[in-house]
Amino acid sequence: AQSVTQLDSQVPVFEEAPVELRCNYSSSVSVYLFWYVQYPNQGLQLLLKYLSGSTLVKGINGFEAEFNKSQTSFHLRKPSVHISDTAEYFCAVVQGAQKLVFGQGTRLTINP
Amino acid sequence: NAGVTQTPKFQVLKTGQSMTLQCAQDMNHNSMYWYRQDPGMGLRLIYYSASEGTTDKGEVPNGYNVSRLNKREFSLRLESAAPSQTSVYFCASSRTSGSSYEQYFGPGTRLTVT
Numbered sequence: 001a002q003s004v005t006q007l008d009s010q011v012p013v014f015e016e017a018p019v020e021l022r023c024n025y026s027s028s029v030s031v032y033l034f035w036y037v038q039y040p041n042q043g044l045q046l047l048l049k050y051l052s053g054s055t056l057v058k059g060i061n062g063f064e065a066e067f068n069k070s071q072t073s074f075h076l077r078k079p080s081v082h083i084s085d086t087a088e089y090f091c092a093v094v095q096g097a098q099k100l101v102f103g104q105g106t107r108l109t110i111n112p
Numbered sequence: 113n114a115g116v117t118q119t120p121k122f123q124v125l126k127t128g129q130s131m132t133l134q135c136a137q138d139m140n141h142n143s144m145y146w147y148r149q150d151p152g153m154g155l156r157l158i159y160y161s162a163s164e165g166t167t168d169k170g171e172v173p174n175g176y177n178v179s180r181l182n183k184r185e186f187s188l189r190l191e192s193a194a195p196s197q198t199s200v201y202f203c204a205s206s207r208t209s210g211s212s213y214e215q216y217f218g219p220g221t222r223l224t225v226t
Contacts, residue, residue: 009152032213043116043202043217044155051213090154094213098143098162098206099170102154 002026002095006103013081014111021076021106023091032094033074035065038105039087047089050074061085086110114138116218118203124224125193133188133221135203142208144186145170145215146178148199155202161186162208193225 007022025031032051036044048059055067065076074091091103119134137144142163147155157170159178167178175197177189186205190197200222204215 006154034214036217043219044204045217046214049214098208098213099145099157099160100213100215102156104152104154 002031002093002101004091004093004101004103006089006091006106008106009104010107010109012109012111015083016080018079019077019081019085019108021089021091021108023074023076023103025072025074025091025093031067031069033065033067034092034094034100035059035063035074035076036090036092036102037061037087038090044090047076081108081110083110083112116203116205116216118201118218118221120221121219122222124226125190126226127194129193130189130191131193131223132190133201133203133223134185135187135218136185137203137205137216138184139205139216140183141205141216142183143206144180145204145206146176146186146188147202147204148172148197149202149220150199158188158201193223195225197223198225199223 003026005024013019034049035047038044048057050057050067058064088105092100095101116137145160146158156172161167161180164183179187203218206215
């Protein structure tokens with residue numbers, strides 16, 4: 001079965017600083033990966049996804065992620081964060097029959 | 113286009129009471145899902161329905177039942193609530209055709225069992 005590990009439960013950064021949220025997945029033949037964002041008291045919304053093709057995936061709100069097959073990683077990055085990026089971020093992998101397996105989440109806190 | 117809607121938004125139950133969480137989607141999706149979210153544990157799949165008329169257990173099905181009423185609606189029932197079922201519950205839906213795999217989430221139901 002597929003699994004996902006988010007390596008940091010909390011990441012504090014200063015506004016306008018770069019950020020990287022780390023995600024590792026268990027190896028498989030085909031991998032479909034997602035990053036979702038959850039703002040306070042809301043549901044999850046899709047940031048970006050990797051299904052195939054270019055390993056650098058661009059998403060909404062200036063986020064991007066790189067699929068690295070050799071390191072089984074799919075880290076999320078943003079070059080300059082804003083207060084509005086404060087949220088919880090979830091990495092997820094498809095597991096058969098279109099089920100998603102989620103990581104434990106990373107809480108991103110932006111300090112002014 | 114409302115997307116995925118859930119009712120109620122909040123609920124407080126006493127141990128042993130029952131309730132049904134409602135979910136509906138207007139995107140003509142075949143698949144629907146129920147998750148629970150607990151601190152530090154991400155989202156865990158309770159039940160899912162790959163298509164109208166079918167349901168399957170997910171990772172944490174004990175204490176729950178589901179009904180896929182029609183293509184639009186997928187309800188989650190707690191027959192005898194327990195404090196361990198205090199959580200935030202999310203419904204989601206997705207297409208099954210093509211290679212999208214993306215799931216669309218509702219706003220959640222915050223349930224407290226005392």
